[in-house]
Amino acid sequence: MKKLFIAATFVLAFMVNVSAQIVTPQASPKAVIEQTVGLTDVKVDYSRPSARGRSVYGELVPFGRMWRTGANANTIVSFSNDVVIGGKTLPAGHYALYTQPKADSWDVIFYNDTNNWGLPEKYDDKKEVLRTSVKPEFLNRNVETFTIGVNNLDNDFGFLEIAWEKTMVAVKFEVPTKATAMKSIETAMSGPSANDLFSAAQYYYQSNGDQAKALGWINQSIAKSGVDAPFYILRQKSLIQAKMGDKKGAIETAKLSLASAEKANNSDYVKMNKDSIQEWGRK
Numbered sequence: 545m546k547k548l549f550i551a552a553t554f555v556l557a558f559m560v561n562v563s564a565q566i567v568t569p570q571a572s573p574k575a576v577i578e579q580t581v582g583l584t585d586v587k588v589d590y591s592r593p594s595a596r597g598r599s600v601y602g603e604l605v606p607f608g609r610m611w612r613t614g615a616n617a618n619t620i621v622s623f624s625n626d627v628v629i630g631g632k633t634l635p636a637g638h639y640a641l642y643t644q645p646k647a648d649s650w651d652v653i654f655y656n657d658t659n660n661w662g663l664p665e666k667y668d669d670k671k672e673v674l675r676t677s678v679k680p681e682f683l684n685r686n687v688e689t690f691t692i693g694v695n696n697l698d699n700d701f702g703f704l705e706i707a708w709e710k711t712m713v714a715v716k717f718e719v720p721t722k723a724t725a726m727k728s729i730e731t732a733m734s735g736p737s738a739n740d741l742f743s744a745a746q747y748y749y750q751s752n753g754d755q756a757k758a759l760g761w762i763n764q765s766i767a768k769s770g771v772d773a774p775f776y777i778l779r780q781k782s783l784i785q786a787k788m789g790d791k792k793g794a795i796e797t798a799k800l801s802l803a804s805a806e807k808a809n810n811s812d813y814v815k816m817n818k819d820s821i822q823e824w825g826r827k
Contacts, residue, residue, distance in 0.1 A: 572615035572690075579694040581702040582721030584627065586694050588704075590619035590641075594689045600709040601645055610653075612662040613643045613706065614690060620658050621704065628718040629654075630676035639673060643706070643713070650678050650713050652706075676715065683710045699751060722751065741765035742777050745784065755788050775804035775813050782820065791824040798824070 572593040579586045593615040598604050605611050613619050618640040625636050639654035642663070654674045657664060690708040700722065704715040725747055732740040742765040748758035762781045766773040778801035785794035798817045805813035 570616075574616075575692075577692070577694065579697070579702070581694065581697055581717075582699045582719045583625070583724045584719040584721070585622075585624040586702065586704075587622040588619070588641075588692050588694065589622075590692055591615040591617070592690045595709060601711055602647075605645055607646050609644065610663055610667070611643050611645060613641045614692075616661065618658050618660050618662070619692070621654065623717075625720055625724070627720075629674055629715060632674050632676070634674045634717070645680070645711075648679070650680055652676050652678055652713065652715050678713050678715055681712045681714065683707065683712055686710055687712075725751075736764075738765045738768035738777070741768065742780060746780055749780065749784050749787065755784055759784050759788065773800075773804070775801045775808060775810060775817075778804060779813060779817065782817075786820070786824055795821050795824050 570591070572591040574589075574591050576590075577588045591614050595604075601607065620638055621641050622638045623634065623636050627634050627636075634654055637656070638658055639656060640658045640660065642653040642655055644651040644653070652675070653672055655664075655671050656673050657668070657671050687707045687709060691706075693705045693707070694702050695705050696703045696714075701716055701718045704717060706713045706715075729744045729747070732744070736744070741761045745758040745762040745765065748754060748761070759781070762777065762784060765777050766781065769777060778797055782794045782797040782801060785791075785797060798821050802814060802817035802821070805817060
């Protein structure tokens with residue numbers, strides 16, 4: 545019985561040892577970035593090789609050849625809304641990102657088959673949804689590890705930046721923020737709350753829309769808020785008034801926002817209002 549127990553223990557230990565997995569770091573670690581641009585969600589899922597003393601462009605990544613743009617499985621870029629790149633529309637969806645680097649220009653390609661390990665065995669031109677040409681930029685610093693970012697953001701556009709070694713390629717994409725926001729505003733205006741009116745006025749202010757309409761909405765928001773209108777709504781009204789050239793009215797409203805911010809112990813808005821009152825009073 546004792547021998548049987550020892551034998552069983554040995555078999556169990558052997559099975560556990562066989563089933564154990566060796567864990568080591570990947571040579572090209574995986575990365576995921578997510579960024580909202582305006583009202584569009586952008587996601588990049590990719591692997592990040594490092595140069596490790598190798599010369600990248602022209603050698604490791606030959607000029608003129610198609611490149612997987614990363615390592616391992618496809619680099620996948622996703623957009624939640626249709627975007628415009630180089631004057632062409634790229635429908636919302638998930639795309640493999642391929643590039644064709646050259647010394648003076650890069651072709652950047654969005655390919656609708658994302659189930660490849662690197663480049664497809666048989667490349668299909670019909671699966672190219674969009675191709676654009678971009679001039680590379682020379683960096684005054686070295687990027688050791690391949691990096692993709694979504695940067696230089698605006699409500700209406702962003703840049704997909706590909707950087708490695710001393711080269712960066714920035715692909716501008718435009719997002720449909722205005723159309724989406726306007727549709728949302730039109731829907732909400734059938735029975736808007738104070739916050740709906742504030743958001744609509746704030747968007748018109750930030751996007752240089754009709755400031756008279758923005759002022760009307762912010763006044764309605766204040767009216768709906770009652771006697772204790774929040775300092776941030778009053779602050780927005782003062783900004784709209786200043787933008788319309790009514791500095792006197794803007795100062796009066798900023799003083800109301802200042803008093804409300806002091807009551808709420810919000811030091812940020814206290815400072816912003818004091819700075820604005822001083823600035824507008826000089827002009």
